[in-house]
Amino acid sequence: MTPAGPPAQENTDDPGARGSLTISERAVExxxxxxxxxxxxxxxxxxxVLGVTVGAEEAERNVRIAARITGAVVALDVRLSITYPxxxxxxxxxxxxxxxxxxxxxxxxxxxxxxxxxxxxxxxxVTPRRIR
Amino acid sequence: MTNPTxxxxxPPAQTTxxxxxxxxxxxxSSSEGTTTVADTVVQKIAGLATREIPGxxxxxxxxxxAFSSLRERIPGATASAGQGVSVxxxxxQAAIDLHILVEYGVSIADLASAVRRNVIGAxxxxxxLQVVEVNIAVTDVHIPGExxxxxxxxxxxxx
Numbered sequence: 073m074t075p076a077g078p079p080a081q082e083n084t085d086d087p088g089a090r091g092s093l094t095i096s097e098r099a100v101e102x103x104x105x106x107x108x109x110x111x112x113x114x115x116x117x118x119x120x121v122l123g124v125t126v127g128a129e130e131a132e133r134n135v136r137i138a139a140r141i142t143g144a145v146v147a148l149d150v151r152l153s154i155t156y157p158x159x160x161x162x163x164x165x166x167x168x169x170x171x172x173x174x175x176x177x178x179x180x181x182x183x184x185x186x187x188x189x190x191x192x193x194x195x196x197x198v199t200p201r202r203i204r
Numbered sequence: 205m206t207n208p209t210x211x212x213x214x215p216p217a218q219t220t221x222x223x224x225x226x227x228x229x230x231x232x233s234s235s236e237g238t239t240t241v242a243d244t245v246v247q248k249i250a251g252l253a254t255r256e257i258p259g260x261x262x263x264x265x266x267x268x269x270a271f272s273s274l275r276e277r278i279p280g281a282t283a284s285a286g287q288g289v290s291v292x293x294x295x296x297q298a299a300i301d302l303h304i305l306v307e308y309g310v311s312i313a314d315l316a317s318a319v320r321r322n323v324i325g326a327x328x329x330x331x332x333l334q335v336v337e338v339n340i341a342v343t344d345v346h347i348p349g350e351x352x353x354x355x356x357x358x359x360x361x362x363x
Contacts, residue, residue: 087324088317091300091337095312102345106308180313 095179100139100146107174108135108150111167113158117151117191129153129192146181153192164188231332232296241331243293247286250300250338253326254289257319259310261346263288265303298333302340308347316340 108114115131127133136151148171154163172183232239254260262269264287272287288303300323306312320338327335 086321087335088321090324090335091320091339093313093316094339094341096341096343099306099312099342099345102347103308106345106347178309178311180311 093180095141095181097139097141100141100148100175100179100181101137103178104137104139104148104150104171104175105135107171107178108137108152108167110174111163111170113155113163114167115153115155115192115194117153120151125191129194131155131192131194141181144181145184146175146179147184148175148186150186150188151191152188153194154190156193156195160190160193164190238295239332241293241298241333243291244286246291246293246298246300246327246331246333247289249327249330250291250302250323251285251287251289253323254302254304254319257315257322259307259315260319261305261307263302263304265343268303269305293333296334297336298327298331299336300327300338302338303343304340305344305346306342308345312342316342 109116114135116133116135118125118127118129118133119136120126131153138149140147140149150167150171152164152167154160168186168188171186175181175183232241251263254263264272268287272284275284290301292299302319302323304319306315319340323338324335327333
């Protein structure tokens with residue numbers, strides 16, 4: 073252990089670089105789920121169990137994200153809803169760019185692709201959104 | 205008794221390693237006896253050093269945290285300082301694995317290197333062991349405003 077281990081580690085004198093960093097898919101999913109709500113006109117979706125939607129589609133729910141991490145790259149599968157008068161295409165596109173930059177900034181992983189499924193359109197709520 | 209130490213000091217002919225080996229040998233083992241640091245010691249130091257970094261919300265995986273929240277309700281018992289930390293301690297070196305929960309909004313890569321620096325500094329300074337690696341696994345993210353934790357800071361009545 074001693075002859076083989078230390079010489080490799082001694083190349084990096086910086087203590088901040090000794091060892092590895094693993095980010096669980098769940099952590100990335102939760103970060104992305106929260107980050108998606110930072111975009112105007114984006115709401116959440118109903119959860120799905122085994123491909124079947126469970127419960128009602130409400131904008132107040134979480135954005136559903138599935139993340140697949142391969143090395144330092146993550147692919148996101150996103151299910152979200154959009155507030156009604158907003159254009160679906162451009163809103164989804166701004167959600168995509170926001171997710172790519174935010175997930176990269178917060179986790180250090182690069183985002184290879186973001187697949188978005190718009191599950192519902194909701195009418196604009198009269199009360200202001202909780203999260204800005 | 206002097207012979208074994210001399211013969212043990214000469215074989216590390218690897219130029220890069222011999223200096224560290226001798227310097228650590230003088231700290232933790234000498235001809236007058238050796239110092240042994242238990243796993244628990246390194247585990248607790250690493251746990252406390254990790255918690256010092258802002259952005260680290262908690263340590264441990266789901267099961268460990270559920271158990272510790274149960275234990276916090278028992279009067280007189282406290283959460284373990286070594287929760288979420290597993291260590292391997294040898295005679296001169298230590299390796300540390302951490303399972304952490306981060307706060308939403310911090311850059312995980314920056315946080316990881318800050319944690320690593322603090323843990324390595326604390327362990328090396330207190331125990332004299334050389335820390336070869338600190339592997340960090342981010343298991344989950346804490347999102348502020350989620351009501352899953354029962355310890356949301358209540359505004360105090362008096363200022």
